[in-house]
Amino acid sequence: MIPGFEQLVEARIKKAQEEGAFDDLPGAGKPLNVEDDANIPEDLRLAYKILKNADCLPPELTLRKEIRTTEDLLEGITDTKTKYKTLKRLNFLIMKLNSMRSGSVVFDIPQRYHADLVDRIEHGES
Numbered sequence: 001m002i003p004g005f006e007q008l009v010e011a012r013i014k015k016a017q018e019e020g021a022f023d024d025l026p027g028a029g030k031p032l033n034v035e036d037d038a039n040i041p042e043d044l045r046l047a048y049k050i051l052k053n054a055d056c057l058p059p060e061l062t063l064r065k066e067i068r069t070t071e072d073l074l075e076g077i078t079d080t081k082t083k084y085k086t087l088k089r090l091n092f093l094i095m096k097l098n099s100m101r102s103g104s105v106v107f108d109i110p111q112r113y114h115a116d117l118v119d120r121i122e123h124g125e126s
Helices: 003-019 042-053 059-076 080-100 114-123
Strands: none
Touching: 059 080
């Protein structure tokens, strides 16, 4: 800033503070909610902020939320038929999420077959 202009701005801010102009601001006395966007490329930050404010999530995050919800639902199901149907749905969602990635298979989320098959064999279910 221009040195003279900077002094003028500082003087006006100080005068406004003394007059109490900033006392009734919303969130006064509370910590600022500063978001860390250092990991987002600079040219995408504004677009991401607009999408976030519009409550839009990328498809991958939407799928992850649906997977977590389905896993939570699966934990509470006792009926074998319903549990199997929900498990098929969960595996479909996981497969869909894994197919969206363009990376190593090592980072894929494993589907939920193994533990359930072992459980069925141990309890003699067919």
